[in-house]
Amino acid sequence: MAKARRDEGGGEPEREEAPGRLHGAIARSLGAAIVSGKHQPGDVLTNEIEASERLQVSRSAYREAIRILAAKGLVESRPKTGTRVSPRARWRLLDPEVLSWFFESEPSESFLQELYELRMIVEPAAAALAAKRRDAGQLERMRAALVTMQHETLATEAGQAADRDFHDAVLEATANGPLFTLSSSIGAAVRWTTIFKQRSRDLARDPVPDHWKVFDAIAAGREDQAREAMERLVTLALEDTRASMTA
Amino acid sequence: MAKARRDEGGGEPEREEAPGRLHGAIARSLGAAIVSGKHQPGDVLTNEIEASERLQVSRSAYREAIRILAAKGLVESRPKTGTRVSPRARWRLLDPEVLSWFFESEPSESFLQELYELRMIVEPAAAALAAKRRDAGQLERMRAALVTMQHETLATEAGQAADRDFHDAVLEATANGPLFTLSSSIGAAVRWTTIFKQRSRDLARDPVPDHWKVFDAIAAGREDQAREAMERLVTLALEDTRASMTA
DNA sequence: AGATTGATAATGGTCAGACAAATAACTGTC
DNA sequence: GACAGTTATTTGTCTGACCATTATCAATCT
Numbered sequence: 001m002a003k004a005r006r007d008e009g010g011g012e013p014e015r016e017e018a019p020g021r022l023h024g025a026i027a028r029s030l031g032a033a034i035v036s037g038k039h040q041p042g043d044v045l046t047n048e049i050e051a052s053e054r055l056q057v058s059r060s061a062y063r064e065a066i067r068i069l070a071a072k073g074l075v076e077s078r079p080k081t082g083t084r085v086s087p088r089a090r091w092r093l094l095d096p097e098v099l100s101w102f103f104e105s106e107p108s109e110s111f112l113q114e115l116y117e118l119r120m121i122v123e124p125a126a127a128a129l130a131a132k133r134r135d136a137g138q139l140e141r142m143r144a145a146l147v148t149m150q151h152e153t154l155a156t157e158a159g160q161a162a163d164r165d166f167h168d169a170v171l172e173a174t175a176n177g178p179l180f181t182l183s184s185s186i187g188a189a190v191r192w193t194t195i196f197k198q199r200s201r202d203l204a205r206d207p208v209p210d211h212w213k214v215f216d217a218i219a220a221g222r223e224d225q226a227r228e229a230m231e232r233l234v235t236l237a238l239e240d241t242r243a244s245m246t247a
Numbered sequence: 248m249a250k251a252r253r254d255e256g257g258g259e260p261e262r263e264e265a266p267g268r269l270h271g272a273i274a275r276s277l278g279a280a281i282v283s284g285k286h287q288p289g290d291v292l293t294n295e296i297e298a299s300e301r302l303q304v305s306r307s308a309y310r311e312a313i314r315i316l317a318a319k320g321l322v323e324s325r326p327k328t329g330t331r332v333s334p335r336a337r338w339r340l341l342d343p344e345v346l347s348w349f350f351e352s353e354p355s356e357s358f359l360q361e362l363y364e365l366r367m368i369v370e371p372a373a374a375a376l377a378a379k380r381r382d383a384g385q386l387e388r389m390r391a392a393l394v395t396m397q398h399e400t401l402a403t404e405a406g407q408a409a410d411r412d413f414h415d416a417v418l419e420a421t422a423n424g425p426l427f428t429l430s431s432s433i434g435a436a437v438r439w440t441t442i443f444k445q446r447s448r449d450l451a452r453d454p455v456p457d458h459w460k461v462f463d464a465i466a467a468g469r470e471d472q473a474r475e476a477m478e479r480l481v482t483l484a485l486e487d488t489r490a491s492m493t494a
Numbered sequence: 495a496g497a498t499t500g501a502t503a504a505t506g507g508t509c510a511g512a513c514a515a516a517t518a519a520c521t522g523t524c
Numbered sequence: 525g526a527c528a529g530t531t532a533t534t535t536g537t538c539t540g541a542c543c544a545t546t547a548t549c550a551a552t553c554t
Contacts, residue, residue: 007301021508023314027318047533047534047535049534057508057509058509059511060310060509061508063307063535064310064311064314064507067270068314070315071274071314071315071318071319077536078516078517078534079515079517079534079535079536080516080519080532080534081535082533083534089422091424091428092339093424094341094428094429095339096519097318104272111424114423117423117426118423121372149257162257177338177340178341178362178432179365181363197380236531268535268536269537270536294504294505296505304537304538305537307537309537310506324506324507325505325506325545325546326504326544326545327545327547327548328505328506328546328547329504330505383538
């Protein structure tokens with residue numbers, strides 16, 4: 001009899017999404033607490049025995065979580081001293097997971113600003129490279145993304161995903177592995193642009209035409225034009241975001 | 248009963264300077280094997296029991312190593328399927344440790360090229376930002392680095408460290424956290440420039456004057472000038488490296 | 495035959511408790 | 525007061541067991 005594969009029918013208060021692996025969940029929770037400032041750099045975490053007891057998990061699960069955080073530069077462990085939060089300069093701020101932990105609670109305005117600055121540096125250059133190296137498949141992916149974006153508008157999740165996908169495709173078309181790694185960071189900035197704009201109900205400017213200009217330049221192989229078009233796009237996005245933030 | 252084993256019964260040449268934590272050593276060894284292509288994306292690693300037995304370590308130590316690699320996007324574990332090497336697009340290529348694993352064996356020429364491309368995008372922009380925001384302490388750090396560099400030349404370790412420190416200080420002076428994160432990547436590229444140049448004994452061009460030009464512009468607060476000076480510096484470094492590589 | 499369902503087995507995931515190693519802090523000595 | 529040895533605390537590692545997930549394949553039903 002069709003055993004429910006997914007039934008969480010108990011009286012439990014609905015948990016979030018998939019709890020996934022235990023160590024992952026612990027890492028996420030602790031990581032979010034760190035990047036949000038609940039645990040500040042220099043703070044010493046409660047020792048493994050107590051911590052694992054409090055969380056009702058085994059010490060090994062807790063330790064694996066700590067290893068994850070350490071791998072991302074958030075904490076450092078030493079015998080006798082314990083595990084302490086590392087100075088912010090060592091955090092891997094561009095790691096996708098770290099980024100996502102940042103955005104679990106609302107990130108600070110200054111952090112968003114810094115991400116935008118990075119975008120402004122990276123994306124125009126990426127667009128120029130993409131104009132030089134894009135292949136047919138990548139062009140098609142960009143085109144499809146923009147079509148979807150136009151259809152769905154940024155009000156739907158599908159539209160927003162298409163937006164991110166476009167920027168992702170541009171990065172990919174640079175054929176530069178390290179550069180492509182920044183995709184998640186760019187994506188995070190893009191996502192929050194939309195969120196802020198939605199929030200203020202200020203959808204005055206339609207971003208799609210700006211995107212098409214970038215696309216056209218990349219398709220035509222015009223590097224400088226692509227760079228400039230992307231620069232305009234990011235500048236406008238930043239302006240919109242800033243306007244929505246202060247509002 | 249085997250007690251804690253630290254002896255070298257097998258004869259594996261692991262005589263480096265890595266007496267650190269065991270899980271860290273395992274992660275490093277496996278990570279290096281992955282980025283060097285010894286284990287290719289899609290490959291399934293031998294299961295935890297066998298792997299830990301072969302390495303003569305406990306399963307927990309091995310698992311913590313795997314967690315580290317997973318946190319850096321190099322592998323993915325699932326029950327029944329096992330742990331497999333992730334597609335390259337998920338690797339955190341800008342993570343300092345991943346980078347260092349890359350450089351444990353000689354990295355491919357194309358990878359170095361990509362890092363240079365990133366440098367060319369990031370560093371000029373960073374220099375411009377630094378010109379706008381640098382404080383006295385950061386300026387002094389840059390100056391001191393260049394003085395050391397001049398004294399020691401790039402033939403000594405101290406001189407090379409000073410070189411990296413200069414570039415690091417510039418990144419720091421941007422007052423942009425995410426951007427500063429790229430310091431290790433830039434540093435890796437800088438380091439290899441020197442290695443290649445040393446190798447070919449072709450120390451024709453003295454890089455110090457180029458550095459001073461960047462410094463002067465940053466000290467003077469001239470953004471455009473700083474950007475251009477840094478652009479020249481990186482371009483020349485790339486040329487030198489390319490020349491040494493083909494030689 | 496084809497699709498669906500159920501059992502099987504392989505693997506990672508978690509747990510428990512013990513001992514080892516490192517080291518900050520303390521203590522006694524000179 | 526400086527130094528050396530001791531101690532206590534914490535992470536690090538080990539062992540062995542059991543749980544959870546899921547790809548695979550066989551049995552069943554349509």
